[in-house]
Amino acid sequence: DIQMTQSPSALSASVGDRVTITCRASQSIGRRLAWYQQKPGQAPKLLVHEASTLESGVPSTFSGSGSGTEFTLTISSLQPDDFSTYYCQQYTNYPYTFGQGTKLEIK
């Protein structure tokens, strides 16, 4: 199975900050990586797929990059609504696997 490792597990930041979350795969997954945002009590929401394709309606302050085994999700200017938990997921091989999550909190 492909292991997905996110870092950091938790992050404190302020409104307006630029933050980056990293996701590493245990083997190459090409660009078959997605990023999801989950708020408490809600289902996950797809933000980015194919490593860098922004889903419709997602603010342009979000961006994804990477290929192979290393990927990043960057929020260029944090907004109050962005404080959530973020997960990466590979979908190149079954079983699909998720990272353990990164909880983004207000400083």
Add this chain to the structure above:
Amino acid sequence: EVQLVESGGGLVQPGGSLRLSCAASGFTFSSYVISWVRQAPGKGLEWVSIISASGGSRFYADSVKGRFTISRDNSKNTVFLQMNSLRVEDTALYYCAKRIDTSDFGALDYWGQGTLATVSS
């Protein structure tokens, strides 16, 4: 509007069974792969199973293989997850989700709100 609505969760004793349903609307159901993902209380997301558009291909996480069975009824726009030999560690909110497109690989773009399965004596 795409909608996925899960049902069938509940409280069951270890060793028991539950059958979850995922009713879909707002898209051509028979053309899309559907997946189940679960989330234990306070924990992260865990992929559980996936079924092809026709129902002919099915895959499972190792943690549920041999105990869970995914199926679909395209005439009723519904996917099922039959969960047998349930364990305490299967306690989770179970989400169904639709693949983003009809290609061989893809992220999950629409999710239901989940149904809670609790395994406890």
